Amino acid sequence: GESVGLHLPTLSVQEGDNSIINCAYSNSASDYFIWYKQESGKGPQFIIDIRSNMDKRQGQRVTVLLNKTVKHLSLQIAATQPGDSAVYFCAENAGGTASKLTFGTGTRLQVTL
Amino acid sequence: DTEVTQTPKHLVMGMTNKKSLKCEQHMGHRAMYWYKQKAKKPPELMFVYSYEKLSINESVPSRFSPECPNSSLLNLHLHALQPEDSALYLCATTWAGSTDTQYFGPGTRLTVL
Numbered sequence: 001g002e003s004v005g006l007h008l009p010t011l012s013v014q015e016g017d018n019s020i021i022n023c024a025y026s027n028s029a030s031d032y033f034i035w036y037k038q039e040s041g042k043g044p045q046f047i048i049d050i051r052s053n054m055d056k057r058q059g060q061r062v063t064v065l066l067n068k069t070v071k072h073l074s075l076q077i078a079a080t081q082p083g084d085s086a087v088y089f090c091a092e093n094a095g096g097t098a099s100k101l102t103f104g105t106g107t108r109l110q111v112t113l
Numbered sequence: 114d115t116e117v118t119q120t121p122k123h124l125v126m127g128m129t130n131k132k133s134l135k136c137e138q139h140m141g142h143r144a145m146y147w148y149k150q151k152a153k154k155p156p157e158l159m160f161v162y163s164y165e166k167l168s169i170n171e172s173v174p175s176r177f178s179p180e181c182p183n184s185s186l187l188n189l190h191l192h193a194l195q196p197e198d199s200a201l202y203l204c205a206t207t208w209a210g211s212t213d214t215q216y217f218g219p220g221t222r223l224t225v226l
Contacts (some may be wrong), residue, residue: 034214043117043203043217044156089155100169101215103155 010108019077021107023090026071030092034101035064035075039086047075047088077109085111116140117218119204125224128194134221136187136204142216143209145187147179150201150220162187163209194225 013019025033031052036044050057050064050073057064063076073090087108091101117138126132136145144163148156161169162181176198178190187204201220207213 036217041222043119043219046214046216049214100158100161106153106155 012110013080014112019080021075021088023073023104025092027094029094032093034091036089037086080111082111119218119221123222127226131192134189138206142206144207146205148203196225199225
């Protein structure tokens with residue numbers, strides 16, 4: 001079936017360094033992608049999104065890159081801070097009448113001092 | 114205001130109890146979702162309501178019964194649950210379009226004894 005997956009389950013990064021979290025997706029019909037951050041005991045928090053007609057989108061300290069040729073999505077966090085420690089999920093939406101998201105397996109980002 | 118609220122925050126119930134989870138939003142969103150999330154796993158979609166009508170049921174057991182009394186409220190009625198139903202239950206909302214961002218509530222941590 002269709003799936004969204006991540007290459008690394010845990011990523012350890014030193015404070016101040018840049019982080020890159022990767023995600024592979026397999027549904028070529030997906031046209032909308034979202035990155036969520038989930039801290040322990042909380043609900044997923046929207047970080048940034050990108051539509052399939054774009055290949056890059058920037059936010060505050062975060063950038064999402066979309067490579068439709070290889071069905072790859074990445075989240076880059078600049079100058080990683082301790083508050084960035086969380087689990088990050090990518091999610092894809094293949095369209096339809098309701099916004100049905102398929103989530104990736106998640107990557108835990110650990111920021112070391 | 115992008116806030117989705119959920120009550121209660123924590124719930125402990127026995128297998129013979131009947132309880133309800135509540136989700137509320139005042140963003141004017143017309144699609145509302147229930148997700149179930151087990152530890153260290155991504156959220157799994159359970160139900161979708163679009164314009165107050167159930168549009169997706171992901172083959173959820175009948176011991177979970179959703180209800181959407183109005184466009185701001187979403188309930189999940191629980192009856193005769195099993196210990197394996199213990200999880201974080203998340204509510205999410207979106208405008209209703211298929212490529213709209215879903216905003217999540219903080220979740221209800223449910224423990225079934």
